[in-house]
Amino acid sequence: TTIPAPSVVSATLYNLVTYDSGYRVWSARANIRVTGDTGGRIEGAWVLLTTYVYHTQYGWQGSNDWYQTDSNGEIDLQFGPYDGYGSYRYRRIYLQINRVSPPNGLDWDGGQPSLVEWAPGE
Numbered sequence: 327t328t329i330p331a332p333s334v335v336s337a338t339l340y341n342l343v344t345y346d347s348g349y350r351v352w353s354a355r356a357n358i359r360v361t362g363d364t365g366g367r368i369e370g371a372w373v374l375l376t377t378y379v380y381h382t383q384y385g386w387q388g389s390n391d392w393y394q395t396d397s398n399g400e401i402d403l404q405f406g407p408y409d410g411y412g413s414y415r416y417r418r419i420y421l422q423i424n425r426v427s428p429p430n431g432l433d434w435d436g437g438q439p440s441l442v443e444w445a446p447g448e
Contacts (some may be wrong), residue, residue, distance in 0.1 A: 333360075334363040334434040337437065344443045347415060351419055353408065355402070359401075371395045375423060377421055379416050393396050400407055417444065417445045423438050423440070
C-alpha cells in the first residue's frame with residue numbers, strides 16, 4: 327500500500343527529559359517528529375525551535391535554532407551541559423516549536439506545541 331501524498335504537515339514535541347541532581351538541571355534531551363496529514367513521516371523538514379532555560383540569578387535565557395528532520399521524520403535534541411555550581415543553578419527548561427518549513431511546497435498546520443520540565447524538588 328502507498329500512503330497518499332500529504333498536503334499539510336504537523337510537528338510534535340515529545341520525550342523531554344532532564345538530567346539533574348537535586349534542584350538543578352544539568353542537561354536535557356527531547357525529540358521532534360514531523361508527520362503529514364495522511365500519516366507519513368516527513369523527511370527534510372526544517373523546524374525552528376525556541377529554547378529557554380531558567381537560571382536562578384539571570385532568569386530566562388532563550389535562543390532560536392533551526393533543525394532538520396532525518397529520514398524517519400525525527401529530530402533528536404540535546405541541551406547542555408549547563409553549569410550551576412554554588413547556590414545559583416538552572417532549574418527548568420522550556421521548549422516551543424516556533425515554525426516549520428516543510429519540503430516540496432507542503433503547508434504547515436501552524437501548531438506550536440511546547441513542553442516544560444523542572445528539576446526535581448522545585
